[in-house]
């Protein structure tokens with residue numbers, strides 16, 4: 701079992717209980733989707749899992765080790781194996797830096813990591829960045845461009861390349877396709893699926909879109925007002941026993 705979350709709660713204030721006793725387990729190599737409407741607590745959960753947000757109640761372990769955001773040494777170790785992709789690639793790509801510099805940041809942070817895609821030794825830093833661009837289906841010549849010269853989909857591919865550069869065992873994606881056109885969304889989902897199949901990394905995919913989740917994920921968790929109201933294998937999505945809220949999400953997705 702790679703990731704185990706037990707009884708996790710998060711209260712921002714007396715009025716706002718963002719998460720309410722969340723428990724779930726993720727196996728190695730699995731792709732798990734967390735779906736819910738705006739305000740259901742998805743991003744809070746993602747941020748806590750990444751150690752970006754504190755929590756007082758419950759526990760999170762990754763391969764048996766507790767993830768606690770206050771322990772900096774633990775967090776660095778955790779970051780080596782867990783990377784993230786956000787909705788807004790501008791938060792990960794510095795507009796003032798050429799793509800290749802942003803791409804190499806994680807590898808620069810963890811110099812001890814030699815990713816397996818670098819089959820040839822002695823590549824220059826730019827050549828390493830070019831290799832990464834190829835992995836996510838982008839043209840090598842984009843290394844010298846700046847984020848402002850790329851489309852939304854291209855920027856998201858760069859963000860994905862950056863995240864997978866250190867070959868994380870867990871990739872947390874928080875609405876990675878939400879700000880993209882529908883056709884580009886599909887391309888990014890395909891890319892994530894392909895990368896997951898190639899590398900066997902575990903993916904935690906957070907989205908408001910049950911169609912995106914069902915395209916990519918093996919297991920689905922439905923979050924509503926900070927609680928998990930339904931949890932199932934993708935093959936069970938249309939089962940009669942689904943929670944009424946899940947059925948409503950499926951119905952709404954069809955109507956659109």
Ligand SMILES: Nc1ncnc2c1ncn2[C@@H]1O[C@H](COP(=O)(O)OP(=O)(O)OP(=O)(O)O)[C@@H](O)[C@H]1O
Nearest residue numbers: 712716718736737738739740741742743744745908
């Ligand atoms: N930093 C914060 N301080 C106080 N309340 C917060 C904070 N962040 C989120 N919340 C509240 O916690 C609840 C869950 O928010 P969260 O952002 O996790 O939901 P979400 O499902 O990701 O929503 P969205 O899809 O709109 O981003 C909401 O009621 C939100 O207003």
